[in-house]
Amino acid sequence: EGEVLESGIEVKNKEGEVLGKSKKAAARAVGEVIPSRIAMAIPGMAGVPACMHQLEATALLMRLPILAAPLTVLINGAFLCFSTPTCCALFPQNSTMGFDSLEPELQQHIREKYTALGRAVPSEVFYNKGL
Numbered sequence: 001e002g003e004v005l006e007s008g009i010e011v012k013n014k015e016g017e018v019l020g021k022s023k024k025a026a027a028r029a030v031g032e033v034i035p036s037r038i039a040m041a042i043p044g045m046a047g048v049p050a051c052m053h054q055l056e057a058t059a060l061l062m063r064l065p066i067l068a069a070p071l072t073v074l075i076n077g078a079f080l081c082f083s084t085p086t087c088c089a090l091f092p093q094n095s096t097m098g099f100d101s102l103e104p105e106l107q108q109h110i111r112e113k114y115t116a117l118g119r120a121v122p123s124e125v126f127y128n129k130g131l
Contacts, residue, residue: 005030011102011125019113019125020106025097029129036091043079051075095129 008021009029052072055061061068099107099122114121 009127011097011106011127013122013125016126019110019122022102022106022125022127024101024103025125025127028097029095029127032095032129033091036087039090040080040083040087043083044076047079048072048076093128093130094126096124096126098124 004026005023007026008023009026010018011020011022011025012018052068052075055071056068061071099110102110102125111121
C-alpha cells in the first residue's frame with residue numbers, strides 16, 4: 001500500500017479514459033477499502049471460534065481432538081466463500097471524487113488536455129479503490 005500512496009492511482013473520466021495518477025485518490029482509496037477488509041475478516045474471526053466451541057463439545061472431537069485443526073480450516077474456508085463475495089458486492093470497487101479535490105498539477109494537466117480537445121472538464125473523476 002505504501003507504494004500506491006507514493007505513486008498514486010489512475011483516475012478516469014466517466015468513459016473510462018485514464019486522466020492521470022492521483023496521490024489524493026490513492027489516500028482516499030486506502031481509507032475506503034479498510035471497512036471492506038474488516039467486514040471480510042469478521043465472520044472468520046467471530047464465527048469460526050463460535051462454531052468450534054460448539055463442535056469441541058461433541059463426542060467426535062472429544063474422541064479425536066486431532067480433527068479440530070482441519071475442521072477449523074474447513075469452517076474458515078466456508079465462511080470466506082460467503083463473506084468475500086458478499087463484501088465485494090456491498091462495497092463497490094470503484095469510487096468517485098470531485099475534480100476540485102485532485103492535486104492542482106493534475107487538474108491543470110486535465111484542463112489543458114480537455115481544452116485542446118474542445119471538451120468540457122469533468123466535474124468528477126473515478127478510481128478503482130481495490131478490494
